[in-house]
Amino acid sequence: MHEMSIAMAVVGQVEEAARAGGAHAVTSVRLQVGELAGVVPDALAFCFELACAGTVLEGAELVTESVTARARCGSCPGTWAVGMPPELCCPGCGRATDVELLSGRELEILSVRWEDGPAGAPTREPIPEEA
Numbered sequence: 001m002h003e004m005s006i007a008m009a010v011v012g013q014v015e016e017a018a019r020a021g022g023a024h025a026v027t028s029v030r031l032q033v034g035e036l037a038g039v040v041p042d043a044l045a046f047c048f049e050l051a052c053a054g055t056v057l058e059g060a061e062l063v064t065e066s067v068t069a070r071a072r073c074g075s076c077p078g079t080w081a082v083g084m085p086p087e088l089c090c091p092g093c094g095r096a097t098d099v100e101l102l103s104g105r106e107l108e109i110l111s112v113r114w115e116d117g118p119a120g121a122p123t124r125e126p127i128p129e130e131a
């Protein structure tokens with residue numbers, strides 16, 4: 001499952017940061033998830049809980065922040081919300097060439113909070129996609 005591998009990657013990254021920071025219990029993890037990242041939030045929350053079991057993250061809350069997918073037209077000044085499934089044809093001029101995706105593919109850890117206090121953002125590296 002796609003969400004499971006993402007959850008495992010998130011837990012792995014947070015565990016590493018928590019260990020480095022000397023934290024004993026992680027209370028919450030904020031994750032930025034783009035609309036086009038292909039992640040089902042409910043499935044991710046479920047997998048996250050499973051992946052956390054037996055780690056320093058056990059019982060941690062997963063807060064997902066969704067990012068609206070937007071695109072920019074190369075033929076006119078138009079920008080629009082792409083939506084899901086993505087609409088990559090410019091609503092302004094009707095062209096689908098030179099369309100640049102501005103946002104929507106984000107998948108990264110924004111911040112982690114643990115019992116010793118806010119830890120800030122130990123990493124903003126994109127989570128690797130499964131092979």
Ligand SMILES: [Zn+2]
Binds near residue numbers: 074075076078093095
């Ligand atoms: Zn256009």
